[in-house]
Amino acid sequence: MSLLSNAVVERIKAIEAKYPDKRSALLPALHEAQNEIGWLPREAMEEVATLLDLDVDQVEEVASFYTMFYNQPVGTYVLEVCKTLPCSILGADEMVEYISTKLGISPGETTADGMFTLFRVECLAACHRAPVMQVNHRYLQDLDSQKVDDLIEAARTQQLQIAGAPGFSIRRSWSENVGQEE
């Protein structure tokens, strides 16, 4: 029983073909695998290794280097709040504190229902819209407690859609400028 679906395997093969050396497809392949499974168990890395003619330890060596690859299960929604200087100056710590209290978890933890994981991360390149976070690697900018409330409410009532560029949408009016640059 393989963890990766045929569709993902086919996508990885298509990615490989874009590079002169198929090892270059390793990061994109790991993104594909994690996208499907939610995190990167060793079995998934074994399957990626087989596809790219690598040893599983070579894959793990690489996966463990990059912060976006999770080495343990995470929630359906991964909240990654920027903690770097510009966000800190504009209240990132208060946002982390607010989310922690609201969800009853500390950074690094997942809620008991498996819905949310909270991380503090380094600079997300959105300092002009501080404080910012990413939810499943989509931007949520100009954070305040109202936006956090809306986000959590939307997720819990299954109204949160995280798809499409540039950001993602929630039923509330602030969604239209999420992720938009200016």
Next chain:
Amino acid sequence: MTSFLLRHREVPDINLLNVYVANGGYDAFRKAVTEMQPADVTQVVSDSGLAGRGGAGFPTGRKWSFIPKGILPTYLVVNADESEPGAFKDRELMERNPHQLLEGVAIASYAIGCRKAFIYIRGEFLYIGEILQQAIADAYAGGYLGENVFGSGFDIDIVVHRGAGAYICGEESALLDSLEGYRGFPRLRPPFPAVKGLYQQPTVINNVETIANVPPIIEKGSQWYRSLGTEGSPGVKICSISGPVNNPGNYEVELGTPFRTLLEDLAGGVCDGKQLKAYIPGGASAPMLPNRPEFIDVPMSYEGYRDAGSALGSASFIIIPDDVCIISAQLRISEFFRHESCGKCIPCREGTPWLEKTIARIERGEGREDDLPLLLDICDNMLGRCFCALGDFATSNVVASVKYFYDEYQEHVHRRGCPFKGRASAVA
């Protein structure tokens, strides 16, 4: 001033291929491949004085000219890792005007004989990847990329490659390792990437903004570009202003524009009645400067900030207001470099946590009398001794904060605590 890089703010929907083309898009590429020899393209870029906008400021045309003749294939890699704290300019360029980047990639590729170019975006730029993929697909369909473009016999393919979260991958040789499917470790130089880069082939690595400058330079000529900016820093540059200012964001200005203009006229000044305490001109890697008259009128140019004892870097201006404790701000910077040190070389791997722990101890109120000399000593043992520039960068603000805010450090040590604690907006 008319914008060249932030043109999308004046031309709605320029992110769409037909609008880009209707506004002169891909004309420069057509001109390059149908009327110019590759060496002529490089010469125009050299003559323009364009320098690397990612931070290092290396002359772009010279970089291209280092590519040896006759060793094929050659590669162009665009550094779109944009991970420097305070930087958010490349993101806007790619999101709002992706074709200008693609056209620049095509022109640069023609100049260096590259047939397959890569754009390495940071992993968090998931949506940017989607935008670029769409733009590339549209450009292929329109005949602006792909085989035999404009009947010139020139083929160009562009691949978007997404990283996965590692600041070090903005360092060009680490970026190449990452693109090849390895940990992002910097490489020993020489050989430089121009000789042995991606897949051990001759490679040019340029920042997004650098490449976005190329189409207007080819279209309007090097003299035009040199008419902007200063003698030492020709042209225009995007500065990114963040922190508690009224209008944070990206601004395109001529190089040489004084910091006072950026802060007061463009960013609208420090907000909420706060005062400027210090600022960082070039992202977390560049030494901070205190609010003193001689640092407020520094011209935003490579030489201006070098002479002021700092660095223009990527022109990422982080504004630090007077209610923020410098030691806590420095702690955030030192945490960043500790987290992002790749671990390949010992001075950086051991030095960055040592700096962080020492500063954390001072901020907690457990600082020792000899902690300030200790900090400077650690910095001495890192500067110039690390495998790549990340180790040097980790020291720059430690040294600058001690130099300019010595009394604030001393106060922390002597009062056995942070004098800012309890104030609402001090960085915790």
